Amino acid sequence: EAQVTQNPRYLITVTGKKLTVTCSQNMNHEYMSWYRQDPGLGLRQIYYSMNVEVTDKGDVPEGYKVSRKEKRNFPLILESPSPNQTSLYFCASSLSGTPLYGYTFGSGTRLTVV
Amino acid sequence: QKEVEQNSGPLSVPEGAIASLNCTYSDRGSQSFFWYRQYSGKSPELIMFIYSNGDKEDGRFTAQLNKASQYVSLLIRDSQPSDSATYLCAVNQGSSNTGKLIFGQGTTLQVKP
Numbered sequence: 345e346a347q348v349t350q351n352p353r354y355l356i357t358v359t360g361k362k363l364t365v366t367c368s369q370n371m372n373h374e375y376m377s378w379y380r381q382d383p384g385l386g387l388r389q390i391y392y393s394m395n396v397e398v399t400d401k402g403d404v405p406e407g408y409k410v411s412r413k414e415k416r417n418f419p420l421i422l423e424s425p426s427p428n429q430t431s432l433y434f435c436a437s438s439l440s441g442t443p444l445y446g447y448t449f450g451s452g453t454r455l456t457v458v
Numbered sequence: 459q460k461e462v463e464q465n466s467g468p469l470s471v472p473e474g475a476i477a478s479l480n481c482t483y484s485d486r487g488s489q490s491f492f493w494y495r496q497y498s499g500k501s502p503e504l505i506m507f508i509y510s511n512g513d514k515e516d517g518r519f520t521a522q523l524n525k526a527s528q529y530v531s532l533l534i535r536d537s538q539p540s541d542s543a544t545y546l547c548a549v550n551q552g553s554s555n556t557g558k559l560i561f562g563q564g565t566t567l568q569v570k571p
């Protein structure tokens with residue numbers, strides 16, 4: 345089944361404890377992206393990757409890191425999480441970065457930082 | 459002005475009625491327009507996309523695009539309670555070639571039996 349897999353689904357952590365949210369897609373998509381979704385603010389892009397070893401900042405990159413060493417994987421790293429990073433996170437992928445294609449989303453990771 | 463604007467709702471319609479969801483966007487260079495459905499606590503699911511002015515129909519769903527007015531809409535015919543969800547309008551960022559989609563905040567649809 346074609347899908348984007350995120351793990352974990354739920355995570356509660358403490359301020360300052362480094363964490364990684366994994367994202368993997370099995371559709372051979374070139375483009376991958378991370379979004380966070382917050383009430384009243386909608387979906388906002390954190391980082392994106394047009395292809396392997398090519399990543400760039402989205403609208404809200406502060407406090408996050410990403411890497412794209414393999415085409416299928418695009419982990420999101422929070423080096424020192426803070427409570428304002430409590431949110432619902434979605435990984436998304438697309439066949440390419442051209443305007444023609446929509447995203448396929450992962451199931452989401454609900455992160456709580458206390 | 460927000461880049462993609464939607465009325466947050468809730469929009470309440472009776473079962474069997476037509477639900478009309480609207481979206482306006484500010485970037486005249488945008489070329490691709492998408493509608494996603496998101497159930498509470500779930501991920502967005504792509505239900506329609508449209509690139510050209512006019513209407514595009516898929517089953518009970520019709521997407522309408524008017525680039526001159528910078529307006530895109532989604533019609534849901536014969537609305538069912540299972541259509542109750544938040545509908546997100548997404549538009550590609552025409553001014554860049556980053557593949558970025560800009561999302562509206564969504565319209566909550568309630569279909570009452």
